Amino acid sequence: MIKTFLEIVIAPEFDEDALEVLKTKKNLRVIQCLTCSTDEIEVVSVDGGILVQDVDKKLYEGLKVVTKVAPTPEEMENLIFGMKVAKYVKSNAIVAIKDKMAKGIAGGQVNRIWATVQALDRAQDGVVLASDGFFPFKDSVEEAKKYNIKAIIQPGGSLRDAESIEACDEYGISMVISGTRHFKH
Incomplete structure (x- = not known):
C-alpha cells in the first residue's frame, strides 16, 4: 500500500x-x-x-398489457423471467425464453434489431421475447413475427411505442410494458 x-x-x-x-x-x-x-x-x-x-434493484414499475391480445399465464411467467435475465445482460439486451429457460441471449449490440436477430437465431419456436430497453422502431416486432413470437415485454417509453404496439396487434403478438429500463453499460 x-x-x-x-x-x-x-x-x-x-x-x-x-x-x-x-x-x-x-x-x-x-x-x-x-x-x-x-x-x-x-x-x-x-x-x-x-x-x-x-444499482438496478427494480425489476419493473408495473406490468401493463398494451395490445389487444394478452399473454397467457405461462407466457407472462416467461416474460417476467426473461426480464430478470435481460437485466443482467449488456445492453442492447434481447432474451428469448421458453419454459423459464433462456434459449437465446444477445447483448452489447449497437442496435436492438441486431440483438433481436441474434437472440432469435439461437432460440426455437415457442419462445417469448424480453428487452432491457424500449423498441425505438417496429422493426424488432417485425423480426419477432418471422420467428412466430407470441409475447414481448419491454419497458416502453419510446416516441414510437404506438407503432410497435400496432405492429403487435396486426401480428397477434401480445406486448407487456414494464415501465422500467435496464440499460446496462
Missing part, C-alpha cells in the same frame, strides 16, 4: 492504524462517507475513467 499511488480514499470509516498508513501518502485526500454503500452504486471502469451509476 505504501508504494501504491492514490489521490483519494473514500470509505464508511477508518481505524487509527489505517489513518496512520494513509497519512504517509503525500497529498492524499481521505474522505469518510457514512452513507457510502456498494449496494447502492455500481462502478464500471471505462477508457479514461469510471462510470458510476445507481
Whole structure:
C-alpha cells in the first residue's frame, strides 16, 4: 500500500492504524462517507475513467398489457423471467425464453434489431421475447413475427411505442410494458 499511488480514499470509516498508513501518502485526500454503500452504486471502469451509476434493484414499475391480445399465464411467467435475465445482460439486451429457460441471449449490440436477430437465431419456436430497453422502431416486432413470437415485454417509453404496439396487434403478438429500463453499460 505504501508504494501504491492514490489521490483519494473514500470509505464508511477508518481505524487509527489505517489513518496512520494513509497519512504517509503525500497529498492524499481521505474522505469518510457514512452513507457510502456498494449496494447502492455500481462502478464500471471505462477508457479514461469510471462510470458510476445507481444499482438496478427494480425489476419493473408495473406490468401493463398494451395490445389487444394478452399473454397467457405461462407466457407472462416467461416474460417476467426473461426480464430478470435481460437485466443482467449488456445492453442492447434481447432474451428469448421458453419454459423459464433462456434459449437465446444477445447483448452489447449497437442496435436492438441486431440483438433481436441474434437472440432469435439461437432460440426455437415457442419462445417469448424480453428487452432491457424500449423498441425505438417496429422493426424488432417485425423480426419477432418471422420467428412466430407470441409475447414481448419491454419497458416502453419510446416516441414510437404506438407503432410497435400496432405492429403487435396486426401480428397477434401480445406486448407487456414494464415501465422500467435496464440499460446496462
